[in-house]
Amino acid sequence: MAKNKPNENKSKIPSALAKSDDGTIQITFTIPTDIIAKEKKEVMKELAKEIEIPGFRKGMAPVEKVEEKVSKESLYEKILNKILPLELSNAFKKYNIKPVIYPRLELLSSKEGENWQIRITTCELPEVELGDYKKAISQKKMVNAIWTPEKGNEKKEDAKPTQADKESEVIKTLVEIAKIKIPKPLKDEEVNSRLSRLLEQIEKLGLTLDNYLASIGKTSLTLREEYEKEASDSLTIELALNKIADEEKIEIKEEEIDKAINATSGDSKLSEKLQNPEQRRAIASILRRREALGKLVSLIQ
Numbered sequence: 001m002a003k004n005k006p007n008e009n010k011s012k013i014p015s016a017l018a019k020s021d022d023g024t025i026q027i028t029f030t031i032p033t034d035i036i037a038k039e040k041k042e043v044m045k046e047l048a049k050e051i052e053i054p055g056f057r058k059g060m061a062p063v064e065k066v067e068e069k070v071s072k073e074s075l076y077e078k079i080l081n082k083i084l085p086l087e088l089s090n091a092f093k094k095y096n097i098k099p100v101i102y103p104r105l106e107l108l109s110s111k112e113g114e115n116w117q118i119r120i121t122t123c124e125l126p127e128v129e130l131g132d133y134k135k136a137i138s139q140k141k142m143v144n145a146i147w148t149p150e151k152g153n154e155k156k157e158d159a160k161p162t163q164a165d166k167e168s169e170v171i172k173t174l175v176e177i178a179k180i181k182i183p184k185p186l187k188d189e190e191v192n193s194r195l196s197r198l199l200e201q202i203e204k205l206g207l208t209l210d211n212y213l214a215s216i217g218k219t220s221l222t223l224r225e226e227y228e229k230e231a232s233d234s235l236t237i238e239l240a241l242n243k244i245a246d247e248e249k250i251e252i253k254e255e256e257i258d259k260a261i262n263a264t265s266g267d268s269k270l271s272e273k274l275q276n277p278e279q280r281r282a283i284a285s286i287l288r289r290r291e292a293l294g295k296l297v298s299l300i301q
Contacts, residue, residue: 013087017095023126023183025099027091028108031083031116043078076110080118088120100125101189123183128243136177138299140169163297170296174240175233182235190231191224241289250291252284260287 013035018026044063051069053061067075088103099122108117161169202212213219218226260283261274273279 015091022181023123024121024185025097025123026119026121029087029118031118033113033115035083036079036116039079039082042082043075076107098124101185104185121185123185126181126183128239129179130240130243131177133177134299137170137173137296140173140300166297166300167293169300170293171237175236178236178240180236180239182232186235187228187231190235191227194227194231238289241292245288245292248292248295250288252287256287257283
């Protein structure tokens with residue numbers, strides 16, 4: 001991981017930027033002791049107003065007594081919450097970084113009387129190279145759909161590829177031709193999200209993770225490896241379709257978003273939740289990718 005020389009900003013907190021080949025971004029901050037002491041003093045004043053100490057009126061206990069009641073982890077977290085938001089914003093502007101995931105924070109050093117070192121890890125959207133994807137997809141020749149009993153007396157040679165068959169072929173092609181270096185933090189976030197959903201489902205079934213893994217004949221390691229492959233493919237497809245939607249200048253109207261939300265009208269709470277700006281943007285992104293996929297499917301003969 002190549003490192004740039006440390007930079008000083010107006011806040012007197014030096015930072016150093018490092019980028020890896022896969023697009024992972026790390027920024028290390030060195031927070032001087034005087035800034036730590038100043039923010040700690042402010043935090044302790046605030047805590048003194050909230051914490052009750054036997055023998056003292058609320059808000060009147062000595063700072064030393066208050067500090068005894070606060071864990072180091074909680075105290076450090078509050079101090080950093082006062083310092084880092086502005087520092088991160090300044091660093092992103094200074095290094096011209098547009099993060100796509102919430103930064104992960106590591107407290108590297110926090111010894112009493114010494115400068116603190118904090119490292120944040122994040123990433124930007126990777127470059128997407130698709131080559132002549134339209135040609136690659138248009139040259140695909142769909143074989144007849146596989147005959148199944150559900151199709152009744154329909155002969156195998158008469159079975160035509162379905163829309164789902166064509167979409168599957170397009171997606172497979174995109175995964176094959178796309179050249180994308182997916183940053184590890186982005187992949188990790190997707191994997192962890194999938195694992196969290198799985199754990200929720202397992203808990204609802206009243207199972208433990210060990211019991212579940214035993215039932216499917218996998219270990220936690222093989223499960224994660226499987227999820228990493230799925231996450232890589234999923235992110236590749238998402239990024240590729242986003243790029244194609246940009247190239248095709250696909251725009252989603254507000255009415256289309258409303259229509260998608262209204263499709264969940266059976267669940268009023270869900271519909272209400274989907275109305276917030278962040279969710280509406282997410283729905284618009286999904287609809288853009290769906291439209292891009294539809295355009296690609298139309299290329300298949």
